[in-house]
């Protein structure tokens with residue numbers, strides 16, 4: 184079946200946006216970073232949205248924009264780390280496009296998230312062992328959802344180039 188859009192999924196810090204931007208160049212498709220889209224769509228920052236409305240409201244608002252972008256064609260969507268794990272979001276993504284899980288070890292994620300480039304409310308203020316333990320627990324909660332992706336690839340082994348090749352070989356990408 185023709186692939187019209189690609190959803191990149193995985194934990195915070197797994198490199199979804201970096202891969203998404205690279206795929207935009209390689210495939211000549213559009214790229215949407217769901218966190219940026221969220222902030223533009225709701226005219227706020229994720230940090231502020233969490234602070235004012237809490238996580239439950241964030242998940243509902245996030246779900247709404249997933250259904251919005253799920254109709255875009257020739258588009259790569261980097262989703263937020265929690266996006267596939269709430270409601271039927273993973274099913275919606277699987278039905279509407281190719282889902283790819285960038286799988287990384289707890290240690291690699293902790294190393295990447297210990298010097299973050301962006302504000303992430305869920306890990307704000309955490310470092311060292313506290314961060315490592317949080318990632319370990321959250322990842323085991325989330326993996327049953329991430330594991331429903333159509334393609335699961337080991338980001339500790341595969342670089343961005345490897346992911347690009349897998350995606351190009353994954354099926355019929357819309358021309």
Ligand code: S3P
Pocket residue numbers: 193194195196218229262263264265266302303304305
């Ligand atoms: C979240 C991940 C973030 C962002 C929000 C919540 C999560 O996105 O959506 O802070 O629940 O894992 P990134 O995975 O792009 O950091």
